[in-house]
Amino acid sequence: MQEYLNKGIKEVIKQFPPVADILNEYDIGCVPCSVGTCLLKDIVQIHNLSPEHEQSLMAKISRVISPGQEIPAQAEQPARKEKPETEIKEIKYSPPVKKLVEEHVLIKCWIALIPAVIKNMNLESPEGRQLIMDGVDFIRSYADKYHHAKEEDILFKYFDANLDIIKVMYEDHETGRAHVRAIVEGVNKKDKKSVAEHLLAYQELLTGHIKKEDEILYPWLDRQLTTTQIGEMFAKFNETDLKFGQAPKKYEEFVNKIATDYSD
Amino acid sequence: MAEFEGCPGSRMADFRGKDEGGGDAPAGKVASQLRQWPIQMHLISPMAPYYQGADVLLSADCVAYAFGGFHPEFLSAKGGSTSGGKGKAIGIACPKLDEGQDVYVEKIKSWIEDAKINTLTVLIMQVPCCMGLLQLAKQAAESAKRKVPIKYIVVGVQGEILKEEWV
Numbered sequence A: 001m002q003e004y005l006n007k008g009i010k011e012v013i014k015q016f017p018p019v020a021d022i023l024n025e026y027d028i029g030c031v032p033c034s035v036g037t038c039l040l041k042d043i044v045q046i047h048n049l050s051p052e053h054e055q056s057l058m059a060k061i062s063r064v065i066s067p068g069q070e071i072p073a074q075a076e077q078p079a080r081k082e083k084p085e086t087e088i089k090e091i092k093y094s095p096p097v098k099k100l101v102e103e104h105v106l107i108k109c110w111i112a113l114i115p116a117v118i119k120n121m122n123l124e125s126p127e128g129r130q131l132i133m134d135g136v137d138f139i140r141s142y143a144d145k146y147h148h149a150k151e152e153d154i155l156f157k158y159f160d161a162n163l164d165i166i167k168v169m170y171e172d173h174e175t176g177r178a179h180v181r182a183i184v185e186g187v188n189k190k191d192k193k194s195v196a197e198h199l200l201a202y203q204e205l206l207t208g209h210i211k212k213e214d215e216i217l218y219p220w221l222d223r224q225l226t227t228t229q230i231g232e233m234f235a236k237f238n239e240t241d242l243k244f245g246q247a248p249k250k251y252e253e254f255v256n257k258i259a260t261d262y263s264d
Numbered sequence B: 001m002a003e004f005e006g007c008p009g010s011r012m013a014d015f016r017g018k019d020e021g022g023g024d025a026p027a028g029k030v031a032s033q034l035r036q037w038p039i040q041m042h043l044i045s046p047m048a049p050y051y052q053g054a055d056v057l058l059s060a061d062c063v064a065y066a067f068g069g070f071h072p073e074f075l076s077a078k079g080g081s082t083s084g085g086k087g088k089a090i091g092i093a094c095p096k097l098d099e100g101q102d103v104y105v106e107k108i109k110s111w112i113e114d115a116k117i118n119t120l121t122v123l124i125m126q127v128p129c130c131m132g133l134l135q136l137a138k139q140a141a142e143s144a145k146r147k148v149p150i151k152y153i154v155v156g157v158q159g160e161i162l163k164e165e166w167v
């Protein structure tokens, strides 16, 4: 068992497929991860399970990996999903990280509108094309230049760029950018199918990405940052906000407008 | 038990049974991590150089006596699990007994606006009246044009950290 703690999760799952189900049971979403090189022991630490849940998770995994010599689970705890609702504690973020979580809200609003946008898509008219390009502008300016830049240029800079969990985030951002380029290309070629495909792929990507950040990455990063770093980061975010001026407000109005346009 | 036990802030408690003989307190001298003087809120100047851009502690008087490792945990640059960073500047006050607390609000505001402090950590005791210190800090922060992250830490009367949260 011990040797597997230092192995990448993809490798462990490949060798012992039932581990995937155990991780899912504890809401640890490593199974669909595209990188999968996080070490088994890091994964357990990053997800901040209670000591009892961690112990029972490890006991279940060791039963699969090394049957016969498993870690004894004193009082076996049910996995997270079976816990009563009241036990799930609200995540408390530091002020700068909370700001990022709040920015996710507008991004989530826009991506939730994507199916409606696709349904009403008309690439034959200039207005129809403009609407898609406005959405692209929102993604590029708000989600990417404003929000992802805060993550990449400020928050992530406090951590080792070689950490797998950070690498996965960078990779998601890059994949998102590639979908946006494909959307623009599709609009130019008036290729409705391709635009719809990449819009949906972007929606799926960012939905998972934001969930990972809100629920796992950010709380974990928050726990590593010192008080001094939190203060510095807060000041740097404020500088970024100052630089962007009224632009975020404009995008908020844009998303609200699309939401009302498609509400009926 | 008696129905009326009075103010929880001044209710008598006896911890003598616990850790007789010093518990696991380190033997010998503990170096002071204090980097300034004065420290009492009426005496300090918010413009003193050690507040400039600093991580500042606003501590209720009693915390230093209740919390065994006050210097290493809260003042030191290395910090304990609750602090860390570059070491802290400090101001102390008692929200229950001190007079002229409007001066405190002005000074906290000046820390935020003029000294451009990096963060403010409010350290209070678990007794309800100590929350008053956090209220002062919040009031000052709301009136300040500049914003800084504010954290509060609640210490129990037997020296344990009960809560630590960003406001």
Ligand SMILES: [Fe+2]
Pocket (backbone or CB within 6 Å): A148, A151, A169, A173, A209, A213
């Ligand atoms: Fe991100």
Ligand SMILES: [Fe+2]
Pocket (backbone or CB within 6 Å): A100, A104, A147, A148, A151, A210, A213
């Ligand atoms: Fe994000």
